[in-house]
Structures are given as C-alpha cells and as structure tokens.
Amino acid sequence: MTKWSIVKRIPVYGASFNSMKHLVLAPADLSWSCSFSGLHSLINTGEDDEELLKKIVNHSESESKFISKINYTNLVEKYTRDGNLSGAYDLLQSLQEKNICLPISVSQNLLTAAGEQNDLKLSCRIFRELLVSVGTPSSSDCYLNLARAFINTDDCTHLSSLLKEISESSLQCRLIVMNRIILAFAESRQIDKVLMIFKQMKEWQCKPDVITYNSVLVILGRAGLVNEMLGLLSSMKEDCDVSLNIITYNTVLNGMKKACRFDICLALYSEMVQCGIEPDLLSYTAVIDSLGRSGNTKEALRLFDEMKNRQIRPSVYVYRALIDCLKKSGDFQRAVQLSDELKNTSSLDLAGPQDFKIHMRSHRR
Template identity: 35%
Template sequence: MLCATSRLKLAVVPRWKNPKLLCISSFLSSPCSYRSFDRGRLDFSLRVSISHFLNTKYISPNPVKVQWMCPLFSTPSICTIKSRSLVTQASILEEEMAYQVLGEIVSQLQKSPSSIKELCTNHINTLCRKRKLRAAARLLQLLRDKHAINSLPAYNLLLAVACEENDTKIVSRIFKDMLVNHLSMNSTTYFNVAKAISKSNDLTLVLIFVKEISELICTGSVTVINRIIYAFADCGHVHNAILVFDHMKSLKCKPDLVTYNMMLGILGRSGQVDEMLNMFASMKKVNIAPDIVSYNTLLNSMRKVGRFDLCVMLTEEMGKVGLQPDLRTYTALIECFLRSGNVEGSLRLFQDMKRGHICPSIYIYRSLISNLKRLGKSELALKFLEEMKECEGDLVSPKDFKRKSR
C-alpha cells in the first residue's frame, strides 16, 4: 500500500475568461501538464501556438488555483499542506510566466527576427525589475534549450540582480548551468558570482560552492577556480581568495603556476609582503618553477615597499635560473635604483635594456625625468625629456603596457 504522502496529488485548474478557447484551456488545465508531463519537452511548435493564444487580446488567465487532494485516511498537518501548496503554486506561476514571456519573444521575433539578443535582454531586464528572478532564470534555460540564444548580457544582468537580492541559491544555480552547458562567461560574470557568495559572510558556503564547481566539470576546473579566486579578490574579499586557494590543495584541481602567480599579485596589492614571500617559497617546495611573471610581481611589490635589497637578490636569482628580464623587470629595477639614489646603476640598466632590443616605455622616461630632477640632475633630466619627445611615437604607452601585462 502506498503511504499517505506518496499519494498526495496536486490538481492545478487555470480558469479562462474566453470560452472560445476551450481546447487550449483544457490542455493547460490538464493535471498531467503540471505533474507528470515534462513541459520543457513539449514540441516547440505546440508551445509557440499556445503562447500565441496566450498573448492575444481574447484571453486573460486568472491566478492559478491550487488544490491539495488527500486520501481520507491521511492526516497531514494544515501547516505542512499550506506551505507545500504555496511553494508549488509559486513554482507553477514562475514556470507559466517564463513560458508566457517566451511566447511574447517568439511573437515579436516574427516581426523583427534580427533583434533576438536585444529582445531577450529586454525581457530579462523586465523580469529582473519585477524581481521575478526564477522566472527569468527559467526563461534563459528555455531559450538555451531551444538553441534560440545564449545572451551573456542577460545572464550577467540576472546574476547582478540576484546578488543585490542576496539570493545565493539562484546565483549558484545559474553559474553551474552556464558551466555545464559551456556558455561564454567574462570577468563580469565571475565578479557577480564572487560578490554574491561573499555577501553571505558564510565561509562554509564558499568552500561548498568551490567544491561543487570542481566536481561539476572534468576539464578546465583549475582555470575556473583561478578565475573565481581572482574575482573574490577583485570584489574586495581577499580572505575568500586565500581560503579558496588553501582549499584547492584538498581538491582534484591543484594550484598551478597561474594560481600561484595570481596569489602573489593579490597578496602584493593588499600589502601582505611577508605572506607573499612565503607563497613564493611554497611554490618552489611543490616543484612549481617561478617564471618571469612570478619574479616581476615580486619585484614590483618589493619596490613599492622600499625593499631594494630583495629586488637585487631576485634579479640575481633570475639570472641563475636562466630567465631574461623584460620591460616590466627593467621598469621595476630602474625605479629601485633611482629611489635609492643610485643614478649610475639606473642609467646602466637603461642602456642594457636598449641593447637587448627592449623598447622603453613612456613610464620609464617619466620616472627617469622626475627622479633625476628630485636628485638635482636637472641637465640630465632635460636630456631624457628631449629624447622622449623625439621617439615618443615608438615608445610603449601606459595603455599598451597594461594590455601586455594581462
């Protein structure tokens, strides 16, 4: 004999104002269309036809009526039945709202088929303004399943609003759905996800989220976790970035060179110099050889805090491991020598850079000129100013420098 709870049945009876559309209303009022029938698998043409009728002026659905039908011998509590009915009713309404908007999109596309991405984003924006986040998420899923469109702006908009509403469940759901279906994501996507997870102030939630993500995807999980770490730091939650990095060691996706370089940069920007040096030492212990990015990150951070002695030691170490200095290396070293008052050393490095066919940047010239003036070398500063003006068109600009460093 079936238990009482397993025999609990849901009957959903929409009521329609127009009796002429009895065939459509009969289909929609069928219990199987809500209980045992997978609405996502309905034939697309049928769904379009239904959506078309729903959007005509002749039909206007009333709120869905939900009834719980229980056997006489079962005695579930009134609170349990009421809570279940409210949740189920909300889910059904959100499902119907998603399909209704889908019908509107299809109807409008028949008039202007070229505006599908903008049209989708506008409807998602409308649902987000009404705070119908689950309906918006379902609509995006329907559009994706029908291979209609995968609108990254629409996904990012929904994630941003869900973050404002502190709805971590829907943020996690959307992000996982994007990963599983290999949808394109950018830095805004990861930023919104990291910000939403961080707003919960729940470290356990952070760890569970990262673990689920690592188990969800077989390949490329390290890259995804790396981007999550960077996003945590980018939204101002460095402690979560460090937490995820430490947690990676117990997951299948272990930290790689990119992870360590990223953590060096995060610790350096947050002023955690000692932790940064410990991180640099730890990557050697796990047999991950530092590259030019690792050393440049350390050099820039040590330069900012005035540790010129460490900059010299790191430069010597670079030579021992066979790494050739690049523009960022020379920029940090020249700045170090100038700040310490070693003009000859900085000029020697500047000439070495030119002999190595490394094009100077405007930043190096500006640094040379300003520091030489500060040290009372006005004539030498004027010489470099004239030189900079002569070859200004061939120099690496600050924008190019930032783009190359990414």
C-alpha cells in the same frame, strides 16, 4: 567523481550535480516557430505571479510546447525585473524538465539579479547550471555577479560547496573557471575569500597552477601584503608542478618596489636572471627605479643602457625616475644629458601605457 556530460551547448536548468551524468540531448523542438496559442492566453490574463506560475508548471509537456519561446522568455524576465527570483528560477526548472530551453541571457540576467540581492544559494545554483549549459561562461560578468553575491557576508558555505563540486567534476575547463572566479573576487576586493579559495584548492583535486599563483600574487601586491607575497613565492618554489615565469617575478618586483623593499627587489632581479628568465619592459622599469631610489645610480644607468641595447623601449617614467635620482645624487651633468635625450626622443620610440597592457595580456590564458 561527479560526471559532467556536455554533449551540446543546451541550457539545462534545475539539474543537480548528482544528476549531470544523466544529461542527454534535448529532442528537436519545433515549437519555437509555433504561433501564439494554447498557454499564450495564460500569460496575458493579468493574474498574480504565483497563480500564473502554477498553471504553467502544471501543464503537460505537449501543451507547454505550443507556447512561444519568446513568451516564456518575457515571463521569466518579468519575474526577474519584479524581484520574484524564486518564481523565475522555478519556471526555468519546469521548462527544463519539459525539454524547453531559453536563451542563455535569461539565466545570466537572473544571476545578475541574484547577485544584487546577495542571494547566495540562488547565485550558486544559477552559476552551476550555466556551467552545465555552456561549459565555461565567456562573459566576465557571470563571474563578477557570483562574487557580488558574497560581498556583504562571511558565510562561504554555498561557495565552498560549489567550488568543490567544480574541482571534482570532469570539466576540462575547471581550472580556468576556478582562476576566473578568483579574479572576480579579487576585482570586488574580497581578498579574504580569494585566500580562502586558494587555500582550499590546494586540498581539492583541481590544484592551483602558475596562473592561480600569479593572480593571488597580484592581489597581495595591490593590498601591500609584501610579506605574504614572499611567503607565496616560496610556496611556488616548493611546488614541483609549478614553474615560476616572467609574470611571477614582475609581480613580486613591483610589489617590493612599491613597498620600498629595494634590497629584496634587487635580489629577486638577480635570481630571475640566474634562472634564465630575460628581463622585459616591466622588469627593467621596476629594478631601474629601485636602484635609482636606493642611490645606486651607476647600476641603474648600466641597466638602462642594457635595456636600450636589447631594443626594449624605455618609458617616460623610467627617464624621469632616473633624472630625479641623478639630481638627488648630485650628478647634474648626467641628469641634463638624459633630459635632453628625452626631449629629442620621438614619442613613437617611447613605451606607453598600452605597451604595459599588451605585455600583460600576451601572457594571459
């Protein structure tokens, strides 16, 4: 198994996974406060990038430490802006070998540029080294930029290799990283690659957890792939290491509701309750709407009252859905009653979009 030794959050550039177990702390480096001297003159000569890079790379470690960290940063950023990504990456590697570390933002900007150029190999290399330096990149942009590199290709060779190495690493955060990569590919609408990653995860050491399953369920639901959602739900039930939760059921309930599969929606709701999972705002919203649209207004109204008795604030959407269904069924008296109730209800007593967002956020890792 590949060993990742992250003794300190020090950017490490150019290290392969096979050499990660040899990582050690870089010695204290006082050169950051040194005056602009030595190699400083090289950066201002106006030479072309290739010649300048050769001179900097060939200087000894002791000579290199007399140049300001700011100058190195500016040079790498210049290469990145000019599209000389290989030059920027080579310089970062050379500096790492000399125990000279630049800000993480330098690598993040290079990853952005590599993603924009659809440079698959370089994107994977930079992302790999960001993992070594910080453990788990906190910025979602890092994951999105990795995903963007693959938008215009079906070649996932470099991606599969990267993810397999992450799966086999000793990083404690490896599952979080895998899940965030899946979400990034989902946000860039690369559903086929999401399913590919998910399938391969089952074969790797880093197995999917309930968050992984739920993320894929959301992606399938957005794509309207309800049969695939039901198939994945069955797989979750068979996986002894995964327990279905309220997010799982709410995701599938909404998927079935949007697809007008009201019978399945109601069956899932009953199953959820039988499993001891209490319905929440999203659950009630989905099942009340499904009951009303399927003509079962009596049961819809019962659940609506149950929802209010449990101190779960209904939304304007639930009121309007019920009123519309009552009108269609000919129960105009009850429709008018609900309409008046809605008019007399303070906006503070109604659930709004923020309530749905807060609810979802509270279940995220």
